[in-house]
Amino acid sequence: MTRTESGKHAVVVGFDGSSPARSAAVWAAEEAASRHCGLLIVHVVRGPLPELVFTPLSTPLPEAVSERSVLSHAENELEGVAAECARLSPSLDITTRLEHGHPSDVLGEISHDAQMLVVGSSGRSGLSRALLGSTAAELAGHHERPVVVVREAKAMDGRVVVGVDGSETSAAAIDFAFEFARRRGRDLLAVHAWADMPIEALAPVGNWDYNWNQVRAESEAVIAQCLAGHQEKHPDVRVERQVSLHGPAQALLDVADDAGLLVVGSHGRGALRRAVLGSVSHAVLYHAPCTVAVVHR
Numbered sequence: 001m002t003r004t005e006s007g008k009h010a011v012v013v014g015f016d017g018s019s020p021a022r023s024a025a026v027w028a029a030e031e032a033a034s035r036h037c038g039l040l041i042v043h044v045v046r047g048p049l050p051e052l053v054f055t056p057l058s059t060p061l062p063e064a065v066s067e068r069s070v071l072s073h074a075e076n077e078l079e080g081v082a083a084e085c086a087r088l089s090p091s092l093d094i095t096t097r098l099e100h101g102h103p104s105d106v107l108g109e110i111s112h113d114a115q116m117l118v119v120g121s122s123g124r125s126g127l128s129r130a131l132l133g134s135t136a137a138e139l140a141g142h143h144e145r146p147v148v149v150v151r152e153a154k155a156m157d158g159r160v161v162v163g164v165d166g167s168e169t170s171a172a173a174i175d176f177a178f179e180f181a182r183r184r185g186r187d188l189l190a191v192h193a194w195a196d197m198p199i200e201a202l203a204p205v206g207n208w209d210y211n212w213n214q215v216r217a218e219s220e221a222v223i224a225q226c227l228a229g230h231q232e233k234h235p236d237v238r239v240e241r242q243v244s245l246h247g248p249a250q251a252l253l254d255v256a257d258d259a260g261l262l263v264v265g266s267h268g269r270g271a272l273r274r275a276v277l278g279s280v281s282h283a284v285l286y287h288a289p290c291t292v293a294v295v296h297r
Contacts, residue, residue, distance in 0.1 A: 010095075012102060012111035013118040014135065017043075017077040020120030022084075024150040027291065028118040029085035030150075031091060034183040035115060038093040043078050044103040045070060053256055074098055104138040116146040116293075134282040140266075140285055140294045146176055146260075153290040158260035159187040160294065163252050163280065164226045169265030169297040171226065176295045177263040178230045178237060187238045189255060192223045193248040219243040249283035259290045267294045 013028035015021045025041055025044040032039040078096045085094055099106045119136045140147045162169055162177035174190070181199045194215055194250045231239055244251030256262050264281045281294050 006122060007040040007042075007111045007114040007117075010040045010087045010114050011116055011118060012042060012114040013106045014108065014120070015041050015043050015081055016103070016120075017074070018120060018122075019115060020122055020152070022081055022120075023152050024118050024120040025085055026088060026147075027148070027150045029089050029094070031116070031118070033089040033092050037263065038095060039098060040095050040098045040110070040114070041078060041082055041085070042099060042107060043074050044099045044106045045074055046100075046102065053120045057251070068221055071098065091253045095267060103135040105137070114145055116148060118148045118150060119146050119148050121151045137285065140281070141189075144296055146293055146295045148291060148293045149285060150291045151289065153260070154259055156291070157186075158187055158290070159260050160184075160261045160263060161189045161191060161252065161259045162263040163248060163265065164190045164192045164223050164241065165248065166222050166226060166263075167265065169295070172293040172297050173263045173265040173293075174226060174230060176293060177261075178234050180261060180263070181232045181237045184260075185236075186260060187240065189240045189242060189259075190223050190227060190240045191244060191251050191255060192219050192226075193246060193251040194219050215245075216243050233280055248280045249287075252280070252284055253287055256284075256290050258286045260287075261291050261293055263293045263295060266294055 011028050011032040013025050015025050028041075028296070029039050068145065075098060078098060082094050086092065097110065099110075107117060107119070117139060119139060119225050121136060136147075140149060160177050160181045162173050163235045164174065177188055180186070220243060227239065227241075231237070242251075242255065244254065246254065252262060252264065255272050262284060262286050266281055284292065
């Protein structure tokens with residue numbers, strides 16, 4: 001394996017030795033191979049010594065727990081996961097990098113010019129898979145490149161689901177989703193939520209005076225407009241369309257169980273430029289059972 005100074009034009013993946021991080025590295029290797037680009041695996045050690053198990057200690061730490069031993073262990077883990085990725089994709093150009101610092105800061109800097117950044121859902125935090133690790137949440141909210149949070153879902157090879165709302169951010173997500181579906185040979189489902197609120201909140205009970213046929217027709221027109229040109233550019237991608245009367249987050253979560261990847265824009269219709277995740281992408285990241293890609297405008 002070789003070393004590189006940056007992740008320029010590569011797929012960058014954060015690795016900490018945990019099972020979710022290993023799954024993320026394998027996913028990233030497959031993605032890099034499909035993109036015909038390099039893979040950079042980055043192990044960030046919170047320095048100068050790692051965070052230890054949160055157990056009260058009545059005796060001093062053994063001398064064996066030194067910075068050198070920690071770094072040696074991290075290097076061995078890097079070599080192991082790089083070898084695993086190489087077995088899966090023999091022609092893939094794989095590089096590794098061992099760094100000190102805060103994971104989100106280091107990964108964000110290294111992947112500034114990368115094609116995408118990939119992380120596991122929780123790492124060594126011990127949180128349930130349904131929750132999101134702090135590093136993944138910070139990177140998804142602040143990073144300018146696409147950020148993919150990998151989860152070991154039951155349908156890893158399932159279809160690609162993308163949220164469609166007519167915004168510029170949604171357009172970027174659609175571009176990403178079509179390209180991914182084309183390279184990976186996946187079907188694509190485009191989901192449009194008619195309203196930002198569930199239908200129960202839109203009118204008093206008993207006063208359902210909406211023309212639902214018109215609502216559905218207008219929503220399907222929005223999807224058609226957003227997908228215009230993509231299907232012609234990617235004729236091999238089989239596309240389905242779905243209109244939901246639920247809110248955007250629920251609409252996406254409703255179809256996430258059998259998805260291999262759920263693609264969402266970072267802000268959607270939000271008028272304000274915020275440093276944190278929009279409510280839809282936030283809800284999807286925390287609750288989707290599948291791998292999620294957050295694409296910024």
